[in-house]
Amino acid sequence: MKRAPATDPRVIRSRASVLAAALELMSEKGIAGTTIEAVAARSGIAKTTIYRQWDNQQALALDAFATLLNTAPTPDTGTLRGDLLELIRGLAQALTASPAAALMPALIDAAERNPTFAAVHHQEAARRHKAASTALTRAVHRGELSPDADPADVIDLLAGPIFYRRYVSRGEVDETFADLVVDHVLTGLHARARHPHSAPRR
Amino acid sequence: MKRAPATDPRVIRSRASVLAAALELMSEKGIAGTTIEAVAARSGIAKTTIYRQWDNQQALALDAFATLLNTAPTPDTGTLRGDLLELIRGLAQALTASPAAALMPALIDAAERNPTFAAVHHQEAARRHKAASTALTRAVHRGELSPDADPADVIDLLAGPIFYRRYVSRGEVDETFADLVVDHVLTGLHARARHPHSAPRR
DNA sequence: AGCTTACGCTACGCAGACGTAGCGAATGTG
DNA sequence: CACATTCGCTACGTCTGCGTAGCGTAAGCT
Numbered sequence: 001m002k003r004a005p006a007t008d009p010r011v012i013r014s015r016a017s018v019l020a021a022a023l024e025l026m027s028e029k030g031i032a033g034t035t036i037e038a039v040a041a042r043s044g045i046a047k048t049t050i051y052r053q054w055d056n057q058q059a060l061a062l063d064a065f066a067t068l069l070n071t072a073p074t075p076d077t078g079t080l081r082g083d084l085l086e087l088i089r090g091l092a093q094a095l096t097a098s099p100a101a102a103l104m105p106a107l108i109d110a111a112e113r114n115p116t117f118a119a120v121h122h123q124e125a126a127r128r129h130k131a132a133s134t135a136l137t138r139a140v141h142r143g144e145l146s147p148d149a150d151p152a153d154v155i156d157l158l159a160g161p162i163f164y165r166r167y168v169s170r171g172e173v174d175e176t177f178a179d180l181v182v183d184h185v186l187t188g189l190h191a192r193a194r195h196p197h198s199a200p201r202r
Numbered sequence: 203m204k205r206a207p208a209t210d211p212r213v214i215r216s217r218a219s220v221l222a223a224a225l226e227l228m229s230e231k232g233i234a235g236t237t238i239e240a241v242a243a244r245s246g247i248a249k250t251t252i253y254r255q256w257d258n259q260q261a262l263a264l265d266a267f268a269t270l271l272n273t274a275p276t277p278d279t280g281t282l283r284g285d286l287l288e289l290i291r292g293l294a295q296a297l298t299a300s301p302a303a304a305l306m307p308a309l310i311d312a313a314e315r316n317p318t319f320a321a322v323h324h325q326e327a328a329r330r331h332k333a334a335s336t337a338l339t340r341a342v343h344r345g346e347l348s349p350d351a352d353p354a355d356v357i358d359l360l361a362g363p364i365f366y367r368r369y370v371s372r373g374e375v376d377e378t379f380a381d382l383v384v385d386h387v388l389t390g391l392h393a394r395a396r397h398p399h400s401a402p403r404r
Numbered sequence: 405a406g407c408t409t410a411c412g413c414t415a416c417g418c419a420g421a422c423g424t425a426g427c428g429a430a431t432g433t434g
Numbered sequence: 435c436a437c438a439t440t441c442g443c444t445a446c447g448t449c450t451g452c453g454t455a456g457c458g459t460a461a462g463c464t
Contacts, residue, residue, distance in 0.1 A: 010410055010461065030311060032234040037451060046412045051453065102314055108369050109232060109311040112304055125370050153379075156371055157386060160362030163370065167310050168327050169358055177355075184359060188390030212431065212440055239421060248442045253423065 011053070017043040018050055022064040027102040031061055031110050031117075058116070065107060065120050068100050074131040080139035084182045087132055088158055092178040095166045105167055129155055146193040157185050213255070219245040220252055224266040229304040233263055233312050233319075260318070267309060267322050270302050276333040282341035286384045289334055290360055294380040297368045307369055331357055348395040359387050 006012060021043035025034040036057055040047040054060040075086040095101050107124070110117035132155050139145040161181045166173045208214060223245035227236040238259055242249040256262040277288040297303050309326070312319035334357050341347040363383045368375045 008410070008462070014411075028315060030234060030315065032232060035451060036453090047452095048413080048454080049411055052410080056452085105307065105311040105314050109307040112307050112369070113230065113232065121370075122372065125372075129371075152371065152373060153382060156363040156367045156373070157359075157383065159370070160364070160366030161358040162362070163366050164362030165358045167314070168323075168361070168365065169331075169354065170324065170327075171354060171358070180355060181359065184387070184390045184394065187393045188386045191389045191393035192386065210432070210439070216441075237421060238423090249422095250424080250443080251441055254440080258423085259421095 014045050014049055015053060018045050018053070018060070019064045019067055021045075022060055023068070023099065023103065026061065026064065026106060027099060031106050034061065036060070062116060062120060065103070065117075065124075068103070069124060069127060071127070072131065074134050076135075076138075080135065080142075080144045081182065081186055083135035083138075084132070084158065084186070085179060087135065088162060088178045088182050089175055091128070091159060091162050092166075092173045092175065095162065096173050101166070128159075132158070145189065148193070149189055154185065154189070157188075158182065216247050216251055217255060220247050220255070220262070221266045221269055223247075224262055225270070225301065225305065228263065228266065228308060229301060233308050236263065238262070264318060264322060267305070267319075267326075270305070271326060271329060273329070274333065276336050278337075278340075282337065282344075282346045283384065283388060285337035285340075286334070286360065286388070287381060289337065290364060290380045290384050291377055293330070293361060293364050294368075294375045294377065297364060298375050303368070330361075334360070347391065350395070351391055356387065356391070359390075360384065 006015065018039060021039050022034060025038055025042055029038070034057065036050055037047060039045075039060070040050055043050075050060070054063065072090060075083045077083050077086060095104065107117060107121050111121035112118075129152075133151045136145060136149075136151045136154060140147050140149075158181060162173060162178065165171045165177065171177075208217065220241060223241050224236060227240055227244055231240070236259065238252055239249060241247075241262070242252055245252075252262070256265065274292060277285045279285050279288060297306065309319060309323050313323035314320075331354075335353045338347060338351075338353045338356060342349050342351075360383060364375060364380065367373045367379065373379075
């Protein structure tokens with residue numbers, strides 16, 4: 001069901017209310033647990049009105065996730081460490097203080113068995129990785145980082161511990177930890193560039 | 203509803219069938235999407251029989267997760283690197299080849315908003331961390347590792363990238379990557395032990 | 405002001421899942 | 435072999451959510 005971009009202020013208002021309520025409810029009850037009826041009740045928008053704009057619960061959920069794709073600016077502090085600190089601190093911040101934090105595991109879970117959600121998740125991850133990738137490429141050009149280091153590997157080494165601590169270890173994910181991760185990975189990279197005691201990947 | 207340990211072979215058989223079917227379905231449809239009726243159909247066990255042994259869907263789900271708590275032996279290869287390689291390769295293996303892999307994000311998601319699932323998840327994580335912690339302590343005693351390194355931090359640095367690549371980046375999580383992570387973290391730890399250019403945590 | 409469009413509301417019918425009761429058949433147990 | 439349990443099955447009544455139809459009202463547009 002295709003719809004025009006929506007210019008009517010009434011549509012814009014109701015859409016915003018519905019999406020906000022949907023995000024709230026998905027944080028609280030999960031994706032599957034969020035029903036159209038509950039969204040209607042929470043948002044104060046009539047159920048029929050919701051069905052006029054979305055075909056079903058999944059379409060609404062996907063649309064809601066799409067609104068979260070806020071573009072964080074790519075940092076450019078002049079040094080790799082500065083860039084990475086900013087990125088990883090931002091990630092830590094997003095996973096703890098932002099309302100989207102509770103949505104992340106829901107999205108990951110949904111992506112595991114639903115291709116449509118997988119696409120959204122992939123897009124979301126790509127958006128975040130792009131900034132990091134840019135910073136890494138810049139560092140290589142500056143001679144600050146060996147070109148042998150695979151950006152994808154470095155990103156996993158950096159973001160992984162943040163995610164893991166937040167959702168698995170369930171420890172404190174503060175700026176101190178973010179800094180520790182960045183510095184640890186950087187020292188690892190530099191040491192390995194000087195004395196590579198295992199063959200570089202590929 | 204308390205039940206005796208169950209000695210009747212009929213009970214044991216039906217329980218096993220039900221739990222196996224429940225795990226299958228949870229992998230496919232998620233936790234919330236797994237209904238008692240579907241479990242009954244999949245397992246071939248009558249719905250009424252299921253209700254005779256579990257009070258509701260959540261009780262069954264929790265019980266099913268509990269059966270996955272298989273105790274992997276703590277490795278003791280003589281070197282820290284050997285132990286960690288074994289542990290992290292095992293983790294990578296579990297997250298790719300095992301049927302439990304699809305359940306992990308479901309459990310994490312459920313844990314995010316349900317204390318009972320959070321407890322199961324916590325227990326599961328603690329079980330895995332214990333082995334790593336033992337290996338790290340042993341390495342400290344051998345003088346192979348600085349006592350300044352917080353085991354919790356090291357565990358996050360090691361396991362994080364594996365999880366992240368499996369569930370977020372969605373790249374190849376093979377033995378090569380597991381080895382890369384271990385070696386990277388180890389070189390980082392050693393370099394930082396020699397020239398600590400940022401204060402150790404705590 | 406007059407036309408158009410979206411909204412709210414009520415009222416449905418439908419489907420799926422819940423959880424229980426009762427009974428005969430099958431399966432263990434001593 | 436007799437007794438005790440458990441199981442499978444059928445049959446419910448209930449509830450919740452889905453998705454739609456129809457109608458009057460309110461809001462926006464020109």
